[in-house]
Amino acid sequence: MTDVCVHGLGHVGLPTAAVLAHEGYDVCGFDVDGSRVERIRGDDPAVDGSAELSAFVREALDGSLRVSTDPASAAVHVVCVPTPLADGPEPTADLSMVEAAGRTVADLLRAGDAVVLESTVPPGTTVGPFADALAGSGLAVGDDFRLAYAPETVAPGNVLAELRANDRVVGGVDDASAAAARDLYAGFTDGEVRVAASPTAAEFAKLAQNTYRDVNIALANEFARAAAAYDVDARDTIALANAHPRVDIHSPGPGVGGHCIPVDPWFLAAGADMELVRRARAVNDGMTEYVAELVADALGDRSPDGARVAVCGVAYKPGVADARNSPGRRVGQVLEAGGTDVTYHDPFVAAADVTTHLESALSGADAAAFTTGHGRYAEVDPERAAAAMDGTGAVDAVGVLDRRAWRAAGVDLRVV
Ligand SMILES: NC(=O)C1=CN([C@@H]2O[C@H](COP(=O)(O)OP(=O)(O)OC[C@H]3O[C@@H](n4cnc5c(N)ncnc54)[C@H](O)[C@@H]3O)[C@@H](O)[C@H]2O)C=CC1
Numbered sequence: 254m255t256d257v258c259v260h261g262l263g264h265v266g267l268p269t270a271a272v273l274a275h276e277g278y279d280v281c282g283f284d285v286d287g288s289r290v291e292r293i294r295g296d297d298p299a300v301d302g303s304a305e306l307s308a309f310v311r312e313a314l315d316g317s318l319r320v321s322t323d324p325a326s327a328a329v330h331v332v333c334v335p336t337p338l339a340d341g342p343e344p345t346a347d348l349s350m351v352e353a354a355g356r357t358v359a360d361l362l363r364a365g366d367a368v369v370l371e372s373t374v375p376p377g378t379t380v381g382p383f384a385d386a387l388a389g390s391g392l393a394v395g396d397d398f399r400l401a402y403a404p405e406t407v408a409p410g411n412v413l414a415e416l417r418a419n420d421r422v423v424g425g426v427d428d429a430s431a432a433a434a435r436d437l438y439a440g441f442t443d444g445e446v447r448v449a450a451s452p453t454a455a456e457f458a459k460l461a462q463n464t465y466r467d468v469n470i471a472l473a474n475e476f477a478r479a480a481a482a483y484d485v486d487a488r489d490t491i492a493l494a495n496a497h498p499r500v501d502i503h504s505p506g507p508g509v510g511g512h513c514i515p516v517d518p519w520f521l522a523a524g525a526d527m528e529l530v531r532r533a534r535a536v537n538d539g540m541t542e543y544v545a546e547l548v549a550d551a552l553g554d555r556s557p558d559g560a561r562v563a564v565c566g567v568a569y570k571p572g573v574a575d576a577r578n579s580p581g582r583r584v585g586q587v588l589e590a591g592g593t594d595v596t597y598h599d600p601f602v603a604a605a606d607v608t609t610h611l612e613s614a615l616s617g618a619d620a621a622a623f624t625t626g627h628g629r630y631a632e633v634d635p636e637r638a639a640a641a642m643d644g645t646g647a648v649d650a651v652g653v654l655d656r657r658a659w660r661a662a663g664v665d666l667r668v669v
């Protein structure tokens with residue numbers, strides 16, 4: 254018999270399944286995507302390119318983890334399926350995969366089992382649409398089976414460490430459900446497992462974390478634009494402000510990327526009047542145009558139409574290969590719409606139109622824009638970069654360059 258069935262073997266589900274297997278559970282990892290299951294069985298099982306995670310998963314596969322396109326009945330079902338944004342007049346959550354997973358669980362559910370939803374969802378989803386899907390089992394939630402929500406908080410790029418280190422929040426439909434979820438996570442996390450008053454409270458807490466970050470970044474971005482108007486350096490000024498023990502302003506940049514921070518605030522705002530949250534989204538999205546304007550400015554007398562610009566940084570944040578909702582890509586697209594010939598560079602992102610060779614991206618460029626704070630860019634010799642480029646203008650939207658050294662090398666540098 255299988256102890257745990259993990260539904261969805263992506264960035265969250267696969268490491269979770271592997272950790273549970275390492276803890277001694279008999280784990281079935283189930284995914285509807287056969288190619289994903291085949292890849293996990295192959296040479297490089299990690300979905301995020303992490304060698305450490307691949308090795309960890311491989312060890313689990315040699316032990317009590319098996320992966321399959323067939324779900325298995327289990328004492329505990331853990332659901333980690335995607336929750337993207339659905340198109341509409343204003344973005345809302347697409348819960349179709351959560352509901353589909355709920356129906357799959359319903360077909361397997363037995364009295365006494367526990368079901369834990371981990372996907373990031375709007376408040377009310379666990380006790381609403383997810384519980385409705387589980388009702389297909391004919392069993393009564395609470396009376397016959399346990400149901401809880403337990404959000405995931407791992408940062409992409411550091412999943413394995415944070416899976417064990419981060420505190421967890423769990424919220425059950427009743428005490429027994431909360432206790433079942435708490436015991437599951439307490440088994441493998443070194444952090445504290447906190448019990449929320451309900452699944453809805455736990456859902457809200459997760460969304461509040463990412464929304465806080467989005468709003469804070471929006472403030473930093475607004476400060477950056479104001480600093481330019483006041484002719485002071487935004488990053489130096491924010492660093493000075495942050496010296497206060499109760500101030501923690503985040504960093505400005507070319508906009509907020511990834512598939513969580515720009516998405517999750519909509520899950521909260523969809524069901525409530527949240528003007529500040531909506532405004533923060535607009536401020537962060539507006540950084541694309543702002544950075545594109547700085548690039549146009551950096552071109553000087555050269556018209557953007559027909560100019561060649563190197564956009565350095567396609568990953569949504571430093572040190573990862575993930576280019577979902579890439580701020581660099583968005584800046585490039587605005588420039589391309591104005592007739593600019595854009596060359597994309599990133600040391601990690603594998604895509605047909607992205608070079609990993611920085612010299613060739615900079616060579617002959619009329620201007621360069623740095624849009625991801627990869628460590629590689631901090632090491633660029635400004636003299637060599639300036640010599641390779643045709644133009645003298647550059648934009649550092651992520652604070653990765655040594656401003657003084659680049660200016661000393663004759664580069665007309667604009668910063669966010
Ligand atoms: N990626 C991250 O670091 C974090 C993600 N989350 C949340 O966790 C959830 C999952 O995200 P990721 O793992 O990144 O997604 P992912 O896209 O990497 O993987 C999801 C997997 O679920 C599979 N799937 C889809 N429908 C299914 C179904 N009905 N039954 C079984 N498998 C199914 C897909 O084929 C895919 O392999 C989302 O709600 C996300 O917002 C939360 C915190 C961190």
Ligand SMILES: CC(=O)N[C@@H]1[C@@H](OP(=O)(O)OP(=O)(O)OC[C@H]2O[C@@H](n3ccc(=O)[nH]c3=O)[C@H](O)[C@@H]2O)O[C@H](C(=O)O)[C@@H](O)[C@@H]1O
Pocket residue numbers: 373405406407408409462463466470503504505506507508509510511512513514569570571580
């Ligand atoms: C509250 C929090 O820190 N949430 C994390 C977040 O991971 P993610 O990698 O998407 O977040 P991130 O590091 O804020 O990056 C998102 C975007 O925001 C930008 N960014 C980030 C920090 C900053 O000061 N300024 C800024 O512009 C980044 O460059 C990136 O484009 O979202 C994850 C998720 O929910 O999936 C969550 O598990 C992670 O712990």
